[in-house]
Amino acid sequence: MPVSRILAILAALALPFGSVQALTWDETINGELSGDGNAPTLIGILDPGVNLFSGTMGALGGNPPLDADVWNFTIAAGYYLTGINLVDYSAQSGSLANESFMAIANGGTIDFNDPLGHLSNTLWGYGQDGFGNIYVDLLALLDAGPQFAGIGFDGPLPSGNYTFWIQEGSDQVSYGIEFVTAPVPVPEPGSLLLLGVAGMWSLRRRRRR
Numbered sequence: 001m002p003v004s005r006i007l008a009i010l011a012a013l014a015l016p017f018g019s020v021q022a023l024t025w026d027e028t029i030n031g032e033l034s035g036d037g038n039a040p041t042l043i044g045i046l047d048p049g050v051n052l053f054s055g056t057m058g059a060l061g062g063n064p065p066l067d068a069d070v071w072n073f074t075i076a077a078g079y080y081l082t083g084i085n086l087v088d089y090s091a092q093s094g095s096l097a098n099e100s101f102m103a104i105a106n107g108g109t110i111d112f113n114d115p116l117g118h119l120s121n122t123l124w125g126y127g128q129d130g131f132g133n134i135y136v137d138l139l140a141l142l143d144a145g146p147q148f149a150g151i152g153f154d155g156p157l158p159s160g161n162y163t164f165w166i167q168e169g170s171d172q173v174s175y176g177i178e179f180v181t182a183p184v185p186v187p188e189p190g191s192l193l194l195l196g197v198a199g200m201w202s203l204r205r206r207r208r209r
Contacts, residue, residue, distance in 0.1 A: 023047045027055030033069040037110040040070040040163050046181050054176040058168030070165045079181045081157035086136040088176030099125035101167045110163040118150040
């Protein structure tokens with residue numbers, strides 16, 4: 001199993017059992033999320049645990065103007081982004097044939113016209129991953145990308161500043177997306193001791209040669 005996957009599992013286990021939802025952005029309460037990649041909605045630092053974003057994107061019948069949703073967030077030092085989970089998805093038409101787009105970039109903006117600058121991007125749809133099912137792992141889809149050129153990444157996202165963009169081009173879609181953060185696991189004292197002993201043993205072997 002890749003080290004990145006092991007870290008993701010350990011980080012998730014570091015969350016307390018029964019952890020409650022942290023930050024929530026609901027467009028019906030908090031206002032419309034920005035549709036401008038150069039001026040995303042500023043969320044700030046994600047809270048530990050589950051941060052829920054819910055709203056609508058696209059347009060009825062796919063007729064312009066299409067509503068994109070873009071937000072900027074920060075993962076605090078000492079934390080990972082361990083999950084981006086699709087927990088709600090409903091198309092106005094009721095169709096399961098739609099394919100929605102998402103992208104993530106480092107920093108405070110995201111260029112809609114230059115996927116080369118994206119950390120990752122991809123479509124998610126019925127034929128790929130059980131479209132419309134709750135708890136679809138969007139972070140895993142982004143991890144497997146980028147689909148349309150880009151930088152790429154491996155495993156949970158480390159602390160830093162990121163911009164996330166979602167778009168639907170053929171329908172109006174209501175969605176709920178969870179961003180899950182967890183502390184970076186700290187090695188147990190016993191593990192550190194073992195690493196130290198192993199290092200000393202390796203050093204002694206090299207000196208004897």
